[in-house]
Amino acid sequence: MIKTETKKTKKQIIIEEAATLFREKGYSATTMRDIAAKVGVEAASLYNHIKSKEQILSKICFSLADTYTSKMNLIVATDDTPIAKITELLFVHIEINAMSSPLASVMNDEWRHLTEPERSEFLDQRRTYENQFISIIKAGIADESLIDMDPKIALYTMLSSIRWLQHWYHANREMEVDSLKNTIISLLLKGIQNK
Amino acid sequence: MIKTETKKTKKQIIIEEAATLFREKGYSATTMRDIAAKVGVEAASLYNHIKSKEQILSKICFSLADTYTSKMNLIVATDDTPIAKITELLFVHIEINAMSSPLASVMNDEWRHLTEPERSEFLDQRRTYENQFISIIKAGIADESLIDMDPKIALYTMLSSIRWLQHWYHANREMEVDSLKNTIISLLLKGIQNK
Numbered sequence: 001m002i003k004t005e006t007k008k009t010k011k012q013i014i015i016e017e018a019a020t021l022f023r024e025k026g027y028s029a030t031t032m033r034d035i036a037a038k039v040g041v042e043a044a045s046l047y048n049h050i051k052s053k054e055q056i057l058s059k060i061c062f063s064l065a066d067t068y069t070s071k072m073n074l075i076v077a078t079d080d081t082p083i084a085k086i087t088e089l090l091f092v093h094i095e096i097n098a099m100s101s102p103l104a105s106v107m108n109d110e111w112r113h114l115t116e117p118e119r120s121e122f123l124d125q126r127r128t129y130e131n132q133f134i135s136i137i138k139a140g141i142a143d144e145s146l147i148d149m150d151p152k153i154a155l156y157t158m159l160s161s162i163r164w165l166q167h168w169y170h171a172n173r174e175m176e177v178d179s180l181k182n183t184i185i186s187l188l189l190k191g192i193q194n195k
Numbered sequence: 196m197i198k199t200e201t202k203k204t205k206k207q208i209i210i211e212e213a214a215t216l217f218r219e220k221g222y223s224a225t226t227m228r229d230i231a232a233k234v235g236v237e238a239a240s241l242y243n244h245i246k247s248k249e250q251i252l253s254k255i256c257f258s259l260a261d262t263y264t265s266k267m268n269l270i271v272a273t274d275d276t277p278i279a280k281i282t283e284l285l286f287v288h289i290e291i292n293a294m295s296s297p298l299a300s301v302m303n304d305e306w307r308h309l310t311e312p313e314r315s316e317f318l319d320q321r322r323t324y325e326n327q328f329i330s331i332i333k334a335g336i337a338d339e340s341l342i343d344m345d346p347k348i349a350l351y352t353m354l355s356s357i358r359w360l361q362h363w364y365h366a367n368r369e370m371e372v373d374s375l376k377n378t379i380i381s382l383l384l385k386g387i388q389n390k
Contacts, residue, residue: 025223026221026224028223029221029223137387140387146388147381147385147387147388147389149378149381150378154378156363157356157357158356159359160357160358160359161352161353163355163358164355168351179345183348184348186344187352188387189386189387190342190386191383191384191385192349192353192383192384193340193342193385194340194341194342195390
């Protein structure tokens with residue numbers, strides 16, 4: 001849900017305002033009444049657009065998960081080198097964490113509140129994504145373009161290294177996303193140590 | 196609060212059980228009654244050891260912040276190279292995030308619920324710590340042992356890269372902390388790309 005010039009639907013506005021509240025107060029502590037107040041409508045009219053708080057959380061988690069999944073499927077289908085694929089995927093993570101930061105924090109921090117069967121579906125989708133990412137890292141280790149390391153530690157360290165953006169970038173817009181991307185990717189690929 | 200053989204006080208047990216609950220349910224959604232049930236005492240008797248939920252949060256945040264601060268002061272006072280100092284600090288972060296993970300997640304995710312004046316004191320202490328860390332990175336850039344980069348992005352990327360441990364390590368104890376430390380530090384210093 002990167003900002004575009006297209007007009008947002010009422011549902012999208014509700015989801016984005018809810019995400020901001022979930023991030024601020026936490027999912028559990030936020031009520032449908034809080035969301036209605038933030039959107040500026042009566043609680044009753046909120047239910048014309050959205051069934052429940054659970055439904056909002058589910059929309060947030062799956063809209064981002066689907067973005068990651070479809071990007072992964074595009075990248076896996078290319079003949080790019082493992083390093084090019086990893087760079088491309090890290091770009092996507094930086095972009096989403098910087099530009100859609102309330103949605104990204106809610107997905108990362110509040111998915112535990114999804115109810116079944118959605119919780120399991122979400123975890124399955126995440127596991128598939130991580131396994132695809134790990135296969136790319138393994139291919140890079142195999143062709144010696146990457147150092148020999150535990151692919152899981154490498155994956156979690158890289159993905160985690162980007163998460164600070166979800167809290168920080170929103171308040172510090174003066175930094176260019178492109179400059180951020182290049183600095184972080186270079187740090188993860190080449191490290192901070194001078195050769 | 197790394198596990199030792201020494202006997203824990205009732206207060207320590209309360210704080211650690213509360214941290215586990217805050218991490219699971221969130222600080223806002225956890226009541227003193229929940230904490231009492233988890234510790235296995237009557238709510239009334241909890242108040243013999245601890246004044247309020249706020250006091251528990253404050254103890255958690257400042258006990259870890261003080262650990263970081265005192266380690267930083269020790270390291271700053273040495274003649275070590277910037278890279279040696281950074282390595283030492285990252286070791287501390289990995290150790291705390293892996294071994295004291297409920298406390299670390301509560302400090303990282305719930306400090307916003309501290310009340311004044313403690314909230315400002317906590318943020319001041321954190322700012323001082325970050326500035327000291329940034330000075331070390333700048334010294335490394337100046338003596339060319341580190342690549343030329345934005346020190347703030349480097350700091351936040353490195354500290355964030357370690358945070359996944361607070362959620363993950365607890366459930367995956369089969370991995371050696373030493374092996375984790377070495378992999379992550381090597382990744383951050385040298386990157387994942389083979390030379």
